[in-house]
Amino acid sequence: MMDPRTQARLAIRANVFKALAHPSRLFMVEQLARKSCCVCELTEMIGADMSTVSKHLSVLKGAGIVADEKRGLQVHYRLKMPCVLRFFDCVGEVVETNAKEEWELVKR
Numbered sequence: 001m002m003d004p005r006t007q008a009r010l011a012i013r014a015n016v017f018k019a020l021a022h023p024s025r026l027f028m029v030e031q032l033a034r035k036s037c038c039v040c041e042l043t044e045m046i047g048a049d050m051s052t053v054s055k056h057l058s059v060l061k062g063a064g065i066v067a068d069e070k071r072g073l074q075v076h077y078r079l080k081m082p083c084v085l086r087f088f089d090c091v092g093e094v095v096e097t098n099a100k101e102e103w104e105l106v107k108r
Contacts, residue, residue: 019063036078
């Protein structure tokens with residue numbers, strides 16, 4: 001049985017996974033890995049309305065993945081935890097391995 005401390009630690013990790021569990025948020029993280037962007041730039045890149053993009057950024061910020069900085073009238077976001085990109089690499093390996101295994105099954 002999980003003790004409360006372990007349960008709390010895993011709940012915090014799950015929150016980070018939940019924050020990343022949306023294609024638009026994954027796209028934002030990839031873009032912010034390249035350069036900081038204002039909400040208006042991300043809105044244009046994603047093709048969603050500003051309130052939706054702001055909500056996604058709020059989720060990422062709440063999970064500690066991105067940080068914001070006010071510059072004049074605009075708020076710019078940057079990737080606070082670039083180590084999350086290593087997780088993306090790991091997910092890519094899982095996807096690739098699964099695809100290879102499925103292909104091997106199809107070939108039989």
